[in-house]
Amino acid sequence: GGGSSLENLIDSGNEHLAMDRVREGLADLRRACALVPDSADAWDAYGIALAEFGADPNDAVKVLKRAAQLSPDLGYEKFMYLGQLLDDGEAAATCTRRGLALIEYQAAHGDEDASERMCGACCALAEQLMRVADDV
Numbered sequence: 001g002g003g004s005s006l007e008n009l010i011d012s013g014n015e016h017l018a019m020d021r022v023r024e025g026l027a028d029l030r031r032a033c034a035l036v037p038d039s040a041d042a043w044d045a046y047g048i049a050l051a052e053f054g055a056d057p058n059d060a061v062k063v064l065k066r067a068a069q070l071s072p073d074l075g076y077e078k079f080m081y082l083g084q085l086l087d088d089g090e091a092a093a094t095c096t097r098r099g100l101a102l103i104e105y106q107a108a109h110g111d112e113d114a115s116e117r118m119c120g121a122c123c124a125l126a127e128q129l130m131r132v133a134d135d136v
Contacts, residue, residue: 016028043066044067047078051085073102076100092131
């Protein structure tokens with residue numbers, strides 16, 4: 001396929017990241033978002049990459065929020081990352097709950113990995129709720 005199609009950019013971005021070529025990987029994913037500005041897949045991949053590798057968590061939050069707007073019912077990861085990155089404990093817990101709901105849905109529909117992810121998500125939510133309690 002052509003090197004600039006959306007899927008190619010996302011794939012090549014993720015490949016770069018897997019090989020620790022962070023700058024190139026983020027650049028490809030950023031290009032994917034620019035190429036198809038309403039592609040949930042592109043914003044999802046870019047947001048998760050920024051959450052993992054980006055220098056500024058605020059960048060990741062902005063991109064992940066956009067991904068969440070574009071695709072509120074798919075891709076629990078973006079909600080889990082938002083849960084970790086948001087400073088507002090209430091908002092973070094809301095995002096984590098949303099991610100949990102999506103994982104539960106996947107588990108109910110025969111996704112074997114979902115139950116494992118569920119454990120991690122529940123731990124994350126518990127930590128956030130404890131942070132909220134500390135703030136009071």
